[in-house]
Amino acid sequence: MTSHILPRLAAVDGVMFDVDGCLVISDGPAGQGGTALPGAAELIDQVRASGRAVCVFTNGTAQAPEDIAAHLRGLGLDVADAEVLTPSVAAARALRERYGDQPVLAYGGDGVIPVLRDHGVNVIDPAEHASGAATGAAAILVGWDTEFTKPKLQFAAEAILAGAALYCTSDAPAFASRDRLNVGVSGFIVAGLSHVTGRPWTVLGKPSPFALETVCWALGTTPEHTLVLGDDVYLESGMARRGGAVAGIVLTGITTPEKLADTPASDMPDLVVASMTELAALLADADGLRMPVSSGSER
Structure with missing residues (x-):
């Protein structure tokens, strides 16, 4: 070989x-x-x-x-x-190319939202809107959010049903570890959102072409x-x-x-x-x- x-x-x-x-x-x-x-x-x-x-x-x-x-x-x-690259970097480049300055709703912590903003993505604050539909979001990106609660599910589902495209940083079910199973988070969330809305998601991290x-x-x-x-x-x-x-x-x-x-x-x-x-x-x-x-x- x-x-x-x-x-x-x-x-x-x-x-x-x-x-x-x-x-x-x-x-x-x-x-x-x-x-x-x-x-x-x-x-x-x-x-x-x-x-x-x-x-x-x-x-x-x-x-x-x-x-x-x-x-x-x-x-x-x-x-x-x-x-160092993460799916947030790939997502920022893809979202800017696809949506320009249109508003994007993002879920995740320090590894998601600040990275998107640093790369020029117009990430909106959910607290400034009464509902997900009212955001006018062109896209939703779901990353590592271990505090994705029912209100977030409701808000994101409303935005998706109003026309926002659903993206995910990674839908890998697990990753390598020393002693125990390390489960993925973002794939779990988008699978739930897809179940609620009937809409598919697109992965922007590995193994995507992005x-x-x-x-x-x-x-x-x-x-x-x-x-x-x-x-x-x-x-x-x-x-x-x-x-x-x-x-x-x-x-x-x-x-x-x-x-x-x-x-x-x-x-x-x-x-x-x-x-x-x-x-x-x-x-x-x-x-x-x-x-x-x-x-x-x-x-």
């Missing part, structure tokens, strides 16, 4: 790392309270030294990107604030020159395969050899490694095939 993948790795100019189960193992979202996995810090350094760009994309929206970056640095991972486009934007790459590395065949490998990027899975998180055996061909990764150390060795071999790019030349 490794011989055919080396030319593709040699052509990679940017690497996206997932957090939970890939860089970090923990019992909280975005690596909270966790530890860095063996070889993760060294691999990030190696990727940088090879001249490739780095970004980190976690599907969690409980924290703002800069807070996640600070936490990762505290675990010994050299990650800058601007290199997420991969945001990854390439952050890395300054195109999909074919991007390695998407994670531990989930649906979120990371499926996204990469559908978008034309190189799909890599590390078996330190949610994916097992048994799960790979049941993975549909459309989501099957191009590369499977048991650890970051194994991937580091493959990238070192691939570096021997890389050709330096002179200034002004095109790939």
Whole structure:
């Protein structure tokens, strides 16, 4: 398997790392309270030294990107604030493109609403409106909101029935953890809203095309020159395969050899490694095939 993948790795100019189960193992979202996995810090350094760009994309929206970056640095991972992406970043770019300055109703904490506003999304305050229908919201975005109460359900449902499109940061049912099941929140909420309103939702985080486009934007790459590395065949490998990027899975998180055996061909990764150390060795071999790019030349 490794011989055919080396030319593709040699052509990679940017690497996206997932957090939970890939860089970090923990019992909280975005690596909270966790530890860095063996070889993760060294691999990030190696990727940088090879001249490739780095970004980190976690599907969690409980924290703002800069807070996640600070936490990762505290675990010994050299990650800058601007290199951390979340579904809120992808959502902000997608919502601005689709709706411009039209009002958006958003649910979530520090990892959602401030991020949207920082990227120019017109996020409205529900307290200023008598009902969800009265907001005139063009869209609703649901993120990590552990206090999504019945009044919020009522308000959001009214906005949806009045015409607002329903979006979700992530509808993944769970994410990798050390000892126990870590359940998702935003997917649970939008499933309830869809049940109440009969309207579908659209995911803007992984594995959506919006997420991969945001990854390439952050890395300054195109999909074919991007390695998407994670531990989930649906979120990371499926996204990469559908978008034309190189799909890599590390078996330190949610994916097992048994799960790979049941993975549909459309989501099957191009590369499977048991650890970051194994991937580091493959990238070192691939570096021997890389050709330096002179200034002004095109790939």
